[in-house]
Amino acid sequence: MIQKLLKGRRFPIRPHVFFILLICGLLSRPVPTHAQAQPPNPLSGKNVLILHSHEANAPVFIGTDEGLLAALESGGIPRLNQSFKSLDLRQNPSPEYRRLLVEEMRIRYGARKPDMIITMYPEALEYVLKDCRDIFPNIPILAMYLPQGFELPKSNRRIIGHYALVDVLGTLQIALKLLPGAKRVYVISGRHEIDRRIAEQARRDFKRWEGRLEFRYLSPMSFEDILSALANAPPDTVVLLLIYTEDTAGRIYTSPNVAQRLSQVSKAPIFGLLDAALRYGITGGSLINFEHVGVKAGELALDILQGTPPAKDISEFLNVPAVPMFDWRQLRRWNLSESALPKGSILVNREFTFWDLKYYIIGALAFVMAQSFLLAGLWVQKRRKRSAEQMLRQKTEELDQFFSVTLDLLCVANTEGYFLRLNPAWERSLGYSREELMTKRFLDFVHPDDLQRTRKAVSTLASQEKVIYFENRYRSKDGAYRWLEWTSAPAGNLIYAAARDVTERLKEEVAARQHREELAHVTRVAMMGELTTSLAHEINQPLTAILSNAEAAQRFLSQASPDISEVRQILEDIIRDDRRANDVVRRVRALVKKEKLHDEPLDLNEVILGVVDLIRADSLLQGLSIATDLSPRLASIHGDGIQLQQVILNLILNGAASMRNAPSGQRKIIVRTAMLDSRTVKVFVTDLGTGIDEKNVDRLFEPFYTTKPDGLGMGLSISQTIIKAHGGTIEAKNNREGGATFAFTLPALEGDLP
């Protein structure tokens, strides 16, 4: 997608603009072709060595060299400082030759070392890295025309790779756009290894068109048979010329040669992959333009020579996309419409009719009149465009950098369910390679329980709505699931999304909750320890009654005429007291038992009465009276009854402790409930004790802060944790009339508002 856009923008030069520039050029002094050609140029002393792996007269070298030469020269590197050298390695594989060649290189370039080496084809790169290691250490290399899949060798020096990527699919799409009625495609390729590799890739890529088009692969035919097949091609045929460097008989061909011979006989338009075949009979296509590649390589070389720092830890690549180019004469020959050409296409061999020229002449005259003015304007525009392009490039580089280094998982996906682009963070998080992630539908990685929600999110995106704060689980390579938190935005059928791996955070939250529960439990058990005397009393009372009753019954029954109704009464009393004791045990067990947190609707008044019941005996013992003032219109809340009992118990015990030294009749605690507002329930525990130290009011709820000599200092801290976990707040204040009030709020249960 992005590449297509760039393709359209790279060459926005139309024929009439060429013409205008031409006239301007004729009328003014020579216009420098590159803004960097301003003396004094720091690059004028730099040397660049360009090494071809094999024979220099191949079209690829001629075109690329031309582009390189032009770009380097306009960047300020004089021709004298550009050395082009053909290594002829393919024709001379012997070690003897390689050794002599090293000597030659030492003599030629040893004294004036190049600042930059540009190699073409992998053989040249390997030659520099191995054989010439001592002559050219640490000189940066731009390695051009590497085959697809070639891995750049690990090296301390800076190596930038460029891959020879032909655009077979782009060319087919263009052909089908120009010939919408096409029914069959003749695919022509040679039998050289490179030819075959590209043909195989094409065959795989064409799979998805197979229902619509009939593909005929002519590669097993001799060249003569191919010619006759083309001469007899039925209408509605499109010919796709891939790479043809060697025929079945082992003869070597160049692309202009092949294109020329095929087009002479073909009954169908031929589309190709290389610019070199254009002007020799092919109609066009998404073409690799060697000169254009050379220009781009030269510009990159200039950047490097100027000292642009290398991108750290990521491989650097030069990417030169193919350009849509067409032969105007061929378009006319096959009666193809110019309007169907993709935006930004380049047309060659255009013949201008007088009608065409009329406007250019008028335009030119206008230009002559306003020449100086327009020239200035043009210059400004050109400079602006360059700086805009530079900014765009800088921005793109910046974004690419962020894309690679961010810990977040970034992706571009389509609404059909495939990832189109992923950043390296995906590999770190899920353990899959990006290729593995892109070959399957992304739903295949989603946890089965999250599938339905994920599908829904995708359909929301497909209807062009954003999706934020979406969480689901993705399977990682080791089979474990990772929690991802998503923010996604749609753009047509594309989805731009950022995900964050929150697995660790969720684990920590679970651990923190468990820890909190444990701590609450431990302090609860500790608190029960403080209450043991009270509890012993509560159980011993019924036990005393039971034992005495049972003994009395035994005595009654041993009498001569036992009073049965009295014995029955005794048994009833025993049962009642047994239940009483059991009740106490049950309540204590509930507080001490380690149970999973409940979240249920609760009546706070009942929770409070449960606590007050439990410690009534103890409070009496201390001469303490606990009064309750509970609002009858209190809304329900939701939470864990045991934990809330713990908080209330803790606040009461705290209050009691603060009144330890007060006279017996003045030890009083009031527990009050009220609606603070329609959505909040509030509980107040008021004592008449010594009050709190106002200076340390903030520290009251800190763990291990205590004013009691035997206190652990965990009670209030845990209480605060529990109340916070229930969505409430807790506070402490001194009363005006003495003592302190601890109060906490809890959110009222929705739908239960009074």
Add this chain to the structure above:
Amino acid sequence: VTEEKSVVYVVDDDESVRRALKRLLSSAGYHALTFESAEDFLYSTSGLGEGCLLLDIRLPGMTGLDLQEKLASSGAKCSVIFMTAHDNPQWQERAKKTGAVAYLKKPFDEQSLFDAIRLACGKGS
């Protein structure tokens, strides 16, 4: 036995305990009178006669220990048996000092109770 029925005054705030003790004491031939607080006992027994006092320590208002001290200072001759659902060494100490006959930890069996009462009645009479 019926002729010399000894009186046992029981003071305990727990109704169930009062009922059970009264039954047990009756079945053993004692005459048991029960009170739910120290104040209640003081009120209704201004003419306290012979017998012993089975007194719970932990009571609402005046505690059992307070009551015993009050009785001792007023010169009453009633012997006191303390009972308590708590095991508190300080109380036990204090009870012993003030001349209590026994200190029963709840729950107690009839043997300990009757032994204590026999001791108290013997001492008291």
